[in-house]
Amino acid sequence: MDLNLKDRVAVVTGAGSGIGEGIARALAAEGCKLSILDRDASAAQKTASSLTGTMAQSTAVDVGDSAAVERVFAETIATFGRLDILVNAAGVLSTGLVADLPVTEWQRIAQVNLAGVIYCVKAAIPVMKRQRHGRIINIASVSAMRGGGSVGNTLYGTTKAGVVALTMGLARELGPFGITANAIAPAVVDTAMTHAALTEDAKRRILERIPLGRLARLSDIADLAAFLASDRAGFVTGATIPVDGGILTT
């Protein structure tokens, strides 16, 4: 299926590694121009320089810093001339019980996983409205539907539940401007984020609960993101789509 994404301009946060990187690669393969954002400057640079055959630049930014986000988006829009696709993939995991964790841990993860998404969306809305076209894709998690997940926890799931609610509200607010907002809810993908938590025992227990019998591949998430970024998905908005091998059914 030709997704007709050639020369569309995409910002992908957290694209220095894992799911964000996978999505950046999929969009580049479809011909998008890429702005790679990550708080890890060298990881962002590594992703951008490996995306051959299209325009790609990297910028180091902490998505939880609203002033820095505004500045970086203004620079990106000035460089590329437009902004068609925003993928919010930057995120941090936290494990532990609510009773045991200090409130600073909630503040740390909420600042990235929820406030960071809001800051990036706010920075993208004006240009998308002017274009009367835009695609916002947020990476949530099945933990949003379960109050925590196999390797996540209650606080992490709570930040992701906020992303689900934000996505629905954005769809309502921005639909009249030709902008869609959707979220993808992965279960467990073997990335740097989950690596430490994925002991052989944890992996076995998770696999027992996944009807399709395997963890997610980056391409499982990236292919859906590319579709949601395209005009083929023009009538899909406000949705949170699980890519979880069926784990939510068990």
Ligand SMILES: NC(=O)c1ccc[n+]([C@@H]2O[C@H](COP(=O)([O-])OP(=O)(O)OC[C@H]3O[C@@H](n4cnc5c(N)ncnc54)[C@H](O)[C@@H]3O)[C@@H](O)[C@H]2O)c1
């Ligand atoms: N891996 C999974 O199983 C899984 C499951 C569900 C949801 N998710 C979500 O997918 C997204 C990507 O996760 P991943 O598994 O690829 O993790 P990852 O750790 O491999 O990649 C996350 C990237 O985000 C960057 N980042 C972290 N904090 C940032 C900040 N404040 N500003 C800018 N960049 C920042 C990191 O440097 C890293 O490059 C996250 O939102 C995560 O919550 C992951």
